[in-house]
Amino acid sequence: MPRNLARLRFRAPKQLRPLNISRIHPEDHSTLHRRLRGHALELSKPQTPLSLQIVVNPKWKQQPGKKPFRMSYKPHTLRDLVDPEAAATHGQIIYVFANVKTGQVIYSLNELLDQYHLEQLPFLGKHSKPPTIRPDEWTPHCAITFPFAEQGLQAFRKLREFRHLHETSWDKTNPEWVRLTPHARMRKIMDQVANTSADIAEVLNIQQRQSVEMRKKAIEQEKKSLRLMKKMWEEAEVLVKDDRDASNPKWLEQQIRNLEWQLGTKRNRDEADIKRLKDAKKGHEVRLRRVLRARKNIEKFNQIRVDPEFIKMQEEYVAQAAPARGTDVEARIDELRKEIALERDLTKTLDRSIEDVEETLGEKEAEIMKLEDAFIASLRADALDHPVTRTILPAEHRKVLPQPFTMDVEIKWADLRNAEYAAGNWPEAIVHDTLDLRSSRQEVEFLNPEQYHGSVSEDVQSMLKSLERQALEAQGLLEEEPAPESNKTGVFKYLPEVKNPFKRADA
Structure with a gap:
């Protein structure tokens, strides 16, 4: 192989x-x-x-x-044009290649095609699947750059699924193709250039809608984690400061040893007594683990409390929480969301264009995001958020959710006219640019x-x-260049040179 x-x-x-x-x-x-x-x-x-x-x-x-x-x-590839600094990770860039003869499309996460990429193409008939990759038949179609790899990998999977549907479920979207000859139908199914633009636009629209839910879930989980973390640290401090015997590790260890001795004697043979002693021993063991864990966590927290990095992080949280200070943030966010929903309902009822209220809705959505970020920052400052303080949380709350998708996506087209196949369906934040394949030749x-x-x-x-000038300067033999001759004629050549006649003279 x-x-x-x-x-x-x-x-x-x-x-x-x-x-x-x-x-x-x-x-x-x-x-x-x-x-x-x-x-x-x-x-x-x-x-x-x-x-x-x-x-x-x-x-x-x-x-x-x-x-x-x-x-x-190193061969000169598309990566040198799309990512000249090589800062993108695997999955962050999707390279799309098209066949100049048939219009077939191949999606790749690598900047160079290889033989295994032909496995994406289905067999539709005789001469429908190329036997090998030929560099004179395949050309770059576009390159899509995503803000992070997880978003790019999800888009890559969806693009391949959509193309598979175009190639296998064509009778549902184009029923008139049934009347065509097999060869003509095969050529139409192979040409996926127009469908590619529509698929990219649809995938980006799906991710834009998905980003709202992902952000909502991430914010809800962060709220629960921060509130639980604050509560657990308060309980740990109370447990450490408790002076009773029930919070003394030595006393608890002595009680556990006494219960073990009682279980080993011949007097306690009744099932009820054995169960009572075992439950008491288990309760002391749980209490001992809680006390030891609380003391360990408090000792660790006292060490980072004086760390300059921790102090700087808390100051940044306080600065970010400034918009949420003095207001009921959650009530204001609910009010803004109700206003947005009402505006959308009125737009549908009155048959108005969504473009008329798009600016107002955008301002309110931006205000919601600003208030949410400020509210999370205030919770972090209140809970003294830090990687060390988060270790007290249970495992289910320490699990990191996927990063919410953003529309900081850039598409570079070899032919910018291909983007017109999905005109009107592109998200507004998407940046379209040209992929200059001849830039290296134009600069030469x-x-x-x-x-x-x-x-x-x-x-x-x-x-x-x-080199001669440098040698003369080193030896101190370099003569100063004569001042350029003045072009003044007549009486003006006898006048002194004044740099700025309008400048006020110094006393």
Whole structure:
């Protein structure tokens, strides 16, 4: 079975080293000139390869029993255009490729296509599934960048599911295709370029609606966790400060030993007595564990209380909670949500366009989000939230929910006109941009041999002049450049030079 080539790591591109001529003798002009000319030739080369690679180089295939061939440079791929700093994680970018002949679409989480990507395409008839990936037939269609990987992976699964429905349930959406010939119907099913734009828009709309529920669940869980954490810390402090024998670990240990001794004597053979002693022993053991855990937690909390990072974190929570200070936040949020629901109902009843009240609804939704964030910050400041203080919570409250989806999504299209297939269905926050596949060629100036050699010679002469100037400055022999001659004529050349005649003179 062939190895997954898309997971192979490329070597970093060769970095251009700075010119070092410290070891060259000043009188050795030929060596200096040769070194400067070589440096000028290196500078004249483009920093990235001119060709954009879509498939993995065949030399990267690892043959059985042979050492794999490694290229000395990283191929120029879509990732260099979409994510030049390589900051995105796996799943954060979805690369969409289209076949220039058939219009078939392939979704990939890697910037390079490989043979296993053809498994996405179904068999619809003769010559419907390409036998291999050909770089002259597949071209980048678009690249979708998500704010984090979980959102991108969910969109990737949904996009593949929607395309599968287009390819297998076409008779429900296009019943007139039944009358077509098998070959014509196959060609229409294979062309998924228009459906791809509609699917991307629908997936983003689903995530936008889903983000509201995800945010609501995350806020509710955070409220419960913070209130429970505050309550548990208060109980722990009360338990540690309790002076009674029931909160003394030594007294509890002595009671447990006494109960164990009583269970081992021959006098207590009655089932009721045995049950009474076992229940009492279990109660003391539970109490002892609670006391020891409370003392350990309080000791840990006293250590972080003086930590500058903890103090800074609490000050940030107090600053973030400023909008929620002095108001009943939960009542205000409920009031705003009722107003939004009433506005939407009136819009449907009066047959008004949603665009007329969209600005007002957006302002109220933004105010709700601001108040929710401020309210959570106030709870965190009140509960002294910190990773250490959260360790007191039970496991079900320490479980982190998925991060709510956001619409900070950017789509780069190879042909921006493809976005018009879903015109009017895109979420407003989505950013559309062009995917310039020829940017590396446009930034390179192509010269004929005579012009190229002439430009290299000019670079060498400029570097020689710069080195001569540096040497004269080091020896203190550099003469000051004469001031430029004045172009004044007539009586004006006898007048003194005034930089700003309108500036007030100093006394």
